[in-house]
Amino acid sequence: MSNWAQRFWDRLRPTAPSRSSSEQLHQGRWRCVNCDREHSWPFDLAANAPDPWPHATDYEANGALRMDGDFLSEDFCVLNGEHFFVRAVMTIPVHGMADDFGFGCWSTLSRQNFEKYVDAFDSPRPSQEELWSGWLCNRMADFVEDDPLGVWVQLRPGRQRPLLWAMDNDHPLALAQENGISADQLMTIFRHYGHGPEV
C-alpha cells in the first residue's frame, strides 16, 4: 500500500463518538456539524464545477454552449476552447446500506466524444456498451491526490448522468467502488466536506 493510502486508512480510525457514525447513518439521519440541521440518507455530494474551473460557478443554460473560450452549465464545461468536461456520478456501495453513495463530479472527454454526448443529450438515449475514457477532475476526499485519475465514462439511458469507474484496479477508489466502504468511512468523507455528524 502506498504511503498516502496508508495515511488515508490511518485517518479513518474511529474517534469514539457518543453515538457512532455508522449508527447515525444506519438510522438514516445525522445532525450536521456545519449546516445546523439534520441530513438524511441517501445523501450525495456534488462538485459544482471541475476543480480547474477558474471562475465563479455561475451556470449558463446548456443550450448556450460555446465550444470556444470558457463555458460552464450544470452538465457541460469547456475550458479555453480545448478542454471538455461533463458532469457525471461516481458511485460507491456502502456496507449494510441499500443505496450507493453518489459523488457528483466531472470528467474530461475528448472533443469528439463530448460533441457526441452534447448532440444526444436531449434525445432519449439507449444505454451504451462502449465505455469512453476520461480524467476525473475533482478530488474525492482523500481518495484522490494530485495525480490525475483515469476513469471509464459509462453513458446511461435517458437523462441520467454518466457513471465513472476508476480505471486503475489497484487504486483505493477502484477498490472502494468494487468492494464498498463502511459507514464509518463514508462519514469520514462527509466530514471531509464539512457535513459530518456532531460528535
Ligand SMILES: [Zn+2]
Ligand atoms: Zn451539512
